[in-house]
Amino acid sequence: MTQHDHPTPYRADADGFFGEFGGAALPPFLVEPIAEVAAAYATASQDPEFIDELQALLSKYVGRPSLLYFAENLTRELGGARVYLKREDLNHTGAHKINHCLGEALLAKRMGKTKLIAETGAGQHGVALATAAALVGLECEIHMGAIDVAKQHPNVVRMELLGATVVTVEEGGRSLKEAVDSAFAVYAGAPDEYFFAIGSVVGPHPYPSMVRDFQSVVGREARAQILEAEGRLPDVLVASVGGGSNAMGLFDAFLTDESVRIVGVEPGGEGLDGDRHAATMTLGTPGTLHGMRTRVLQGADGEPSPVHSIASGLDYPGVGPQHVHLAELGRAEYVSVSDAETLAAFRALSRIEGIIPALESSHALAHVMRLAPTLPADAVIVANLSGRGDKDVDYVAELIREG
Template identity: 70%
Template sequence: MTTSTFGGDGQGNFGNYGGSHLPPHLVEPMAEVAAAYEQARQDPTFMAEYQDVLKRYVGRPSMLYLAERLTAHCGGARIYLKREDLNHTGSHKINHCLGEVLLARRMGKKKVIAETGAGSHGVALATAATFLGLECEIHMGAVDVEKQHPNVVRMQMLGATVVSVTEGEATLKEAVDSAFTVYANHADEYLFCIGSVVGPHPYPTMVRDFQSVIGREARAQFLEAEGRLPHAAVACVGGGSNSMGLFSAFLDDADVQLHGVEPAGEGVESGRHAATMTKGTTGVLHGMATRVLQAHDGEPAPVHSIASGLDYPGVGPQHVFLCEQGRVNYAYADDQETLDAFTTLTRLEGIIPALESAHAVAHGMKLARELGPDAAILVNLSGRGDKDVDYVAEVLGRR
């Protein structure tokens, strides 16, 4: 669990961001979740069980891997990958899903409900629910259902009910809206298991805490491998869970540069992107005050990314706070740079990254060239690309 001075006030506020901006009927259910999580995180028995399932079921700790051929290709800093893609279910999402489902069981809930974009969170939650004996319902935009069909099949095979959402842009934002609507009417039965460091308190804090295992492991592994901390740590940012998990261990290490990489889509000036930190303005979305990509009428703007897990018009409130504090640099990679990084890592290292993670790889390759051979950097490979291979083949075929 993070104790950094950048970690917020413990009540869900990160400077002027975060909090709980909720309709009256959701105030009590969210307060119940916040109280339950506060009790659970201070309960040694709960935390011991959580650590145990991470080890014996997920396969933690995940590997730190020196990508030697990628390093040689870039001709600069040594590039290390934190291999979250090797976790059971194939991404970092299982880290917080197991924590949330354990919490649901502790609260006496029988069902969990959530949104998903690329499907990684949905698969991880369905897996955790099956493992711990709860029912699971996943809402997914119809566009993403088509792009990420293998993950839809996986969720259904795991026993989850998958709801295809056709409203609006039919992507991640609409999936969140749909799942929240069902939860609001059945809060006594369900625990809403948000898939990132977004939403009302306690979710930005709770998901960050469950994901902080990434940073703790990576910090110790890097010290062992290099005898020093990395010059830079890099992770992709949609809602921002994998990046907050990585960054949490380095926030107070001023000599470690932290880089969050957003999806620039077809270009940040094109209107076809999801670069919230770069182009967003302050607003309220899904129960939190944060930075939001907004249309002229104040509604969330349509967004685009080649990576379904990043096409969200908001971002975790702690990210906005860290940006304003100058602690994290927020860059972006467009669809073409992401595809190039995807194919480069695949061909050089035999590692197929998730398209989400390929954004971080793209920026990591740039940094490696800039920093030079005396430096070493850490890139969080947050997921594997099995889910993306058909879509990437289609896109590359069209191009």
């Protein structure tokens, strides 16, 4: 589980830098609280008792391992590579987010904190964190942009039913970036009480490595499962990238397998020629955001740009620093798909396989639908189906009605 399991050029150094990216760019009053998180995680990740408790919950509570499903109908429809889906949508709470939320909740309790606080976009991280808080007996406060509160109302209800306080953020673009800002401001006022449970592989060190480590169970399972199913490693891995936690969870176990092509898929929104997208890896430039040096969609003044995606969980103007590092090294490639392609993929998987995917996951599916027909029939693609689409059906129905 620890980042020191297999040191490679793809790992962060002791200060949390992946090459030039990452680190901990913090105001003075947050340096000590975040350093305490780093020290606590360094100890916990080597503690067999902590590891065993987390593994037991992943197995007996979340329902891991999740299935690696051969999408036979989709494969036949696309007429190319064999397509496998890592079914994180079948986890308790409906997405990959529960993997790291349980880890963060256990770490918070170990540190003596009484409250978990976090941001959420699509609501899946918020639901997962509220679930973990209820399980381990901590209070929970979730900050969510007003736009996302409206788009993802069922998840707001779920969080409240689980005992969480949901704070609606009306500032700025009223989406994920502002939710992070709002939650950080509250955390900064009472770090002794709160544990900030960042929902992706973003933020200051140790979060990009810590969240990746908690999510790495996805890739470890997928690696063993595809070897059993096909007798070899996949040719291509595909996952959606906003902050990038589901992608790093899948990619991590394959980073040293140079024969495996790794593709991250980000939101092209309404087109890359305007500002209605969140294609950070494609169009972002180096900058500092939320305590990390990474690529950022930003204006000439260095302020983060407004972003857009059909998927609330991907509309973020930054990205996890390890993704930037992988791109710089040429180990992973990053592409974008449009809102229209995403919606088409959402509808196609529902119709062809009887699986309703999250709009976030549908970005990965859209690229699979592009890629598979170009590959030979003996090629193998593994795509991360990071979440289920129950949360999106009302919003999608509205989009379909609007034409």
